[in-house]
Amino acid sequence: MSADRRIEAITDRIRERSAPTREAYLARIRKKSAEGPKRSALACGNLAHGFAACGPDDKARLAGDATPNLGIITSYNDMLSAHQPFERYPELIRAAAREVGGTAQVASGVPAMCDGVTQGQAGMELSLFSRDVIAMAAAVGLSHDMYDAAVYLGVCDKIVPGLAIAALTFGHLPAIFMPAGPMTSGLPNDEKAKIRQLYAEGKVGRDALLESEMKSYHGPGTCTFYGTANSNQMLMEIMGLHTPGSSFVNPNTPLRDALTREATKRALAITALGNEFTPAGEIVDERAVVNGVVGLHATGGSTNHTLHLVAIAAAAGIKLTWQDISDLSDVTPLLARVYPNGLADVNHFQAAGGMGFLIRELLDDGFLHDDVRTVWGTGLRAYTVEAKLGFDGTTVMRAPAPAESGDAKVLAKASAPFSANGGLRVLKGNMGEAVIKVSAVKPEKRVVEAPAKIFHDQNELKTAFDAGELTGDFVAVVRFQGPKANGMPELHKLTPMLGVLLDRGQKVALVTDGRMSGASGKVPAAIHVTPEAKDGGAIARLRDGDMVRVDGDAGRLEILVDEAEFGTRPLAEADLSGNDYGIGRELFAPFRAAVGPATEGASIFG
Template sequence: MNPIIEKVTQRIIERSKETRAKYLAAMKHAADQGVPRGTLSCGNLAHGWAACNKDDKASLNSLTKANIGIITAYNDMLSAHQPYQSYPDQIKAAVNTVGSVAQVAGGVPAMCDGVTQGQPGMELSLLSREVIAMSTAVGLSHNMFDGTLILGICDKIVPGQLMGALSFGHLPTMFIPAGPMPSGIPNKEKARVRQKFAQGLVGREELLAAESASYHSAGTCTFYGTANSNQLVIELMGLQLPGSSFVPPEGGLRTALTDFASKQVCRLTKQGGNYVPLAEVVDEKAIVNGIVGLLATGGSTNLTMHIVAFARAAGIIVDWNDFSELSAAVPLVARVYPNGQADINHFHAAGGMAYLTKTLLEGGYLHNDVKTCVGEGLDKYTMEPKVIDGELQWVEGPQHSLDEEVLRPVRNPFQENGGLALMEGNLGRGVSKVSAVAIEHRHVKAEAVVIDDQSELQGLFDAGTLNKDCIVVVRGQGPKANGMPELHRLTPILGSLQDKGYHVALVTDGRMSGASGKVPSAIHISPEAIDGGLIGKVQNGDIVELNANTGELTLHVSVEELAKRERYVQKDLNNQWGMGRELFAGLRSQFTAPELGARATKTSDELH
């Protein structure tokens, strides 16, 4: 093992000793109760299988047959989740062939950040992760199930489902992906049209045509944002089948993978004779493997919160120092938009997960002594699934990259460190996604332009007041303030300024997610403005310095001057109501800082 990977892992293990022990004890206690539905009364059971057919009722009455609970995020508005419509019937048929039963235990909400971007509904996005976690728990709380299959892909959905499932960590659990849509127009062209629209050079009709040519069919969006980062991390953690993340939705291979996963989770149940509960798969080493994969590919900054949150649900305490130290050691081996021009289909064609896993293992960056849904170790994750003579098989994966403009070996990386930097200084702590930022743009020292809403920037741009070196400071965008919506409206404007030759950067207590691009930024700043963070005291014209090379974030204003300034007060309270936001006031007030996972729900150890 790489010594830094080993060092950070051991630190996490030591730090988590008490909370992890409590979690595992709770899961053992749940497992020791025997087959869950064996504890139910006759009335409970009658309700639980009332809608089943005669054969399934007979199987459920036998405690030697497994019952698999399906948690689905299906809706037909999300392109990534639309293929899930037919999955429950397919899963039920597959598990029946191995003498088991499956029931849809429940559905979870699945909102699309792409639809709500810049809209009031976006302020429910991060909060939806907590609702998804709770909805997953509600579905599994019927205690009818011996294993779990989870259908989910996108942004807050997979992390929320995993958080909820970990409360039932005594159950074997697998995720089933559905795959990305075919490639649309080149990402560079999409970005170009967005910038031209921000500049007023093209109209809404041209912009809509470009967006529709990019997001054009069923399947996951093809850029390397949070959805595809989720898939990569979950696969490297051993929670879904090797090589299954980026197989297209249509075709025999996707069908075969879904059938195999349905049967495989039955084999992992107590009835299947090879009991592997979720709590044993998601351990400290699996969490580190997920982080390493994220860093090695320049994945979404959202995962700096989500991994912290679902790790905590398993009793594992991870912080941004761990991310930073790992990032310094892990080479960047992939270039996928917004970190390059390729999309996730190009990554898959270049060798994809099989080659990525192989080269990271060879470099000593991944722990191989882990449990997965297909056995011990990650060796099978270096193989590729194929349908041969009508049968699903795993064959030897690529021995070298098939396109080194997209995916490289660890001995010849795009850069020697990962795509993430910890930013800290008197303005607080945050993260910066540097994998897409050119080296010459990573250090900016300039006057602050302070706004309290992302929509304000367009007016300043149109007026020409941004034609200068500047650091845009967007405050009041943290979890407690307004639910921490993504600030994508800023990207085309800042990108246009950078293209004009100005040195620009972004500092915010909000987030930018996996679509963060070529402009340097410090996001997720904690403490947030509403919690008294210094970001709330920044004024127009203050000198701010962002150095992503050294991780320094400094407000160059004297302590004496800052003491005279009043604490930030949220001026616009419109985000407290409308679009359902009033329903979430209680959850919003409970949010932890982003470094603590931006969690509004508690783990068992925090309640005792």
């Protein structure tokens, strides 16, 4: 058990709140577990369809009853650097499965889009909804009921949360997540950010900007800053869904391949056909969810997970709230400084001790629950290790995580944290609820009280910036960016412009019902404002010049106008017809109509 009573108290209240839905969920998956996969009871015609394309040996195994069969859910595509390495995984997995008498089949592919490619573009309006599409696509593949366990190949922003929702929907099956790993280090992230800001000011041209970006994003693997993609990998490990030490090993290396083979064999070992049956729905309980939130705060992770963790927990019958996330932030020390919360990248984090060091420090000081189930067995203590290549060059061995950080500027001990808390907070007030991440915001910049400047599109703000109209202190309000309005795109494109103004000495903050992602940085940003403008939220009653207070210290988001007068104002309207079509947006109209609020994960699943 966690030694910290504050962590225990928050876990207990989540457990109590979730009891009815969690019990119903567990009853469903246990009933399904008892039935076993339909493969053993399918009519001959059905079964023959299920392995018609297999080779003779695999076909012979699948025709019997005792062979464990893995379903591979893959997000492979070769346009995206993070997912390109997965091209080789299915054959690695099939070969490893055969070595231990099992079989493996690609059950389905799922889409994988990149917020880096679509940032500031129309395609970004599909990004958040792609999470739920991924969950549904995985469900289609697993619905054939041919599998004893599933392995999930995914890395980036919406892909892992979507796969996690699918894994928990099929929570009667064991599930192991297999990462591809981060690309090797390129141009330092702070240098890349500097070039972006110079470009926003017109001081360098597109050629210089493109050269900088190409030096940053230069090969296979995840982007090296600590955004949502790398936060995903941290979460899967600290929640016990990775094999130990596998999150941040570079792609296409002998150790990466060895970890993939090992994870395959482990997935086969924890099916109902063996003695260590470990269904995913039993792993992800209230303690595992709290461990994930603590890990997010301890590493300064992505604000997108205030949406994704709520949705993932809900898929397991667990009711996680923003207040839970905020309260856990208040008691969790910040142990990692990875860009944008520092100058290092995720490879430096790994070299300094990585996940094994982080988990041990948090466990030893009572911030994590050790008494959890994982794909590796019982207890999170098994994850306080480093994965290394075995002496034969093809297997994995593990050593205890180092006692001291390899770089105390990147990874700190719990006894000497960078900050006493994680820096992610809920803001509340007469504008509703929002989220702010202050770990990268200087303390003197965290409170802004200034007149509002209203925009209904991020391009409107850019036009005003280019025209030199954004003078003085102000709060930029970019509204009608919520899930019901246009799918809740990330507005990270605004960061360089607002950063320029901040550097000029202006007091600047952003308030939006859209998203800003794990790459948001030094500008105080109240994001995910709920209720959103499209849903009649108070943000839709704001006018240019209204005084707004964003207080990242006290956790307040206030409209400082006469309450009676404000309540009589009509709701603003925005022309959203341009968001209804093009780049596939017309196909997502049912999602915009059905989506729930950001406080509930911005999900279409009830």
